[in-house]
Amino acid sequence: MWGMIATWRMALEGVTKGAGMLEQGKNAGDAVEAAIREVEDFPYYKSVGYGGLPNEEMEVELDAAYMDGDTLSIGAVAAIKDYANPVSIARRLSSESVNNVLVGEGAEKFAHKEGFERKNMLTDRAKAFYRKRKKEVAQQELKPYSGHDTVGMVCLDNDGKVTAATSTSGLFMKKKGRVGDSPIAGSGFYADSKVGGASATGLGEDLMKGCISYEIVRLMKEGLHPQEACERAVRFLDAELKERRGKAGDLSLIAMNKEGQWGVATNIEGFSFAVAVEGKKPAVYLVKPGEDGHCTFEEASKEWMDDYMKTRMAPVEE
Ligand code: ASP
Numbered sequence: 001m002w003g004m005i006a007t008w009r010m011a012l013e014g015v016t017k018g019a020g021m022l023e024q025g026k027n028a029g030d031a032v033e034a035a036i037r038e039v040e041d042f043p044y045y046k047s048v049g050y051g052g053l054p055n056e057e058m059e060v061e062l063d064a065a066y067m068d069g070d071t072l073s074i075g076a077v078a079a080i081k082d083y084a085n086p087v088s089i090a091r092r093l094s095s096e097s098v099n100n101v102l103v104g105e106g107a108e109k110f111a112h113k114e115g116f117e118r119k120n121m122l123t124d125r126a127k128a129f130y131r132k133r134k135k136e137v138a139q140q141e142l143k144p145y146s147g148h149d150t151v152g153m154v155c156l157d158n159d160g161k162v163t164a165a166t167s168t169s170g171l172f173m174k175k176k177g178r179v180g181d182s183p184i185a186g187s188g189f190y191a192d193s194k195v196g197g198a199s200a201t202g203l204g205e206d207l208m209k210g211c212i213s214y215e216i217v218r219l220m221k222e223g224l225h226p227q228e229a230c231e232r233a234v235r236f237l238d239a240e241l242k243e244r245r246g247k248a249g250d251l252s253l254i255a256m257n258k259e260g261q262w263g264v265a266t267n268i269e270g271f272s273f274a275v276a277v278e279g280k281k282p283a284v285y286l287v288k289p290g291e292d293g294h295c296t297f298e299e300a301s302k303e304w305m306d307d308y309m310k311t312r313m314a315p316v317e318e
Contacts, residue, residue: 002028003260003277004035006153007201007252009284009300009308010045011274014038018155019276028157029068029091032165036064036087039151040167043123045312048151050084051123052169054130057176060121061104062169063183066091069162069191075100076183077107079176084119087167090183092116101183121169128316133173135318150182152189152199154256162258164191164199164213171204180204186214195221196257198230202268203249210237216255226255227263227295234265235293252287265295272300 002022004015018035022028040049047053052060064086065076075094077086078101089111093100102110112118150168166182166189174180181204182188188204190213191197198216200207212233219229230253241248252266260277266287276282284305285297300308 001260001278002156002158003256003262003275004031004153004155005254005256005262005264005273005275006035007151007199007254007273008149009272009274009305010039010042010048011035011151011153012282012284013042014151015153015274015276016282018153019282022155022157023278025158027159028155028161028163031157032153032155032163033066033087033091035153035155036151036165036167037085040085040087043125046126046129047149047169047172048167049086049169050119050121051126052121053126053172054122054169055174055176055178058122058127058130059176060126060169061176062086062121062167063180064090064165064167065183065185065189066094066165067163067185067189067191067197068094069164069193069197072192073100074185076185078103078179078183080104080107080111082118082120083108083111084117084121087165089114089116090165103179104177125316128318129172132316132318150180150188150201152182152201152254154191154197154199154254156196156256156258156260160193160258162191162193162197162256164189164197166199181207184208186211188213190214190217192217192221193258196226196255198253198255200251200253202251206237206241206249207251209241212237212251212253216253220255220257225263226257226261230255230263230265231293231295234267238267238293264297265289265293
């Protein structure tokens with residue numbers, strides 16, 4: 001049994017590619033890396049890789065991670081600039097015995113020495129979004145940019161290996177040096193081939209407060225189905241945050257267990273995800289959060305899919 005699940009509609013092309021590789025017997029490490037690179041390379045996705053939206057200082061700083069569920073090896077980069085595929089750098093770091101998580105200049109130095117592709121990741125389109133946002137709001141609370149966000153994936157191959165990976169430009173207009181949940185093990189991602197994996201998108205500052213990806217894997221280890229594990233973890237963290245802080249940021253999670261069963265949960269409207277498992281072709285689903293924390297989902301219609309791409313590629317009106 002193989003399978004792959006990922007946050008947001010934008011992951012579909014990557015999931016399709018990764019699923020093709022898994023079908024041919026490729027391993028979950030190669031498949032998840034190739035799938036995330038596909039998203040990083042597409043210039044119209046403005047929260048991952050090339051075309052990602054910049055920080056306050058108009059620089060694109062990227063976070064990415066990779067985890068191998070067989071060995072529990074982790075690699076991550078944070079606030080890295082000017083490299084095309086942060087996920088590949090993260091995966092490369094996961095094979096080092098130490099120095100697995102590198103930030104900023106150190107991450108860039110490592111990438112340069114290892115021969116990774118340098119690239120100016122700030123597109124004219126992203127600059128236009130920057131200027132527009134600057135004009136719109138002088139002072140606004142940092143929050144996830146609606147509907148784009150982090151790509152996080154969990155992948156299972158035919159040999160039972162589970163991997164997880166993430167890639168993001170983080171929150172639009174974040175402070176220089178700000179790091180979200182995506183490169184933080186246990187928060188943005190976690191994978192254990194004996195159990196399964198999970199990955200997050202939403203407000204990093206809040207996702208971290210619950211180490212929520214690890215929590216989901218832990219719940220699956222206790223025997224919960226991934227759907228129940230996701231719902232329980234999201235419901236719990238959402239309630240804790242509201243009780244203790246008066247509000248909860250966006251929390252959206254995906255998970256898959258070692259049997260290829262999967263689940264999702266969110267506390268927002270508008271969360272979508274892409275999934276492919278052996279015997280079923282890749283598809284995008286839209287999630288509806290219920291009052292009781294129980295989430296329902298349905299496959300995205302053709303109209304929704306068409307409209308999605310149209311919006312993504314529409315000119316930026318400044
Ligand atoms: N979780 C990411 C961060 O906080 C952003 C997102 O998923 O939208 O950097």
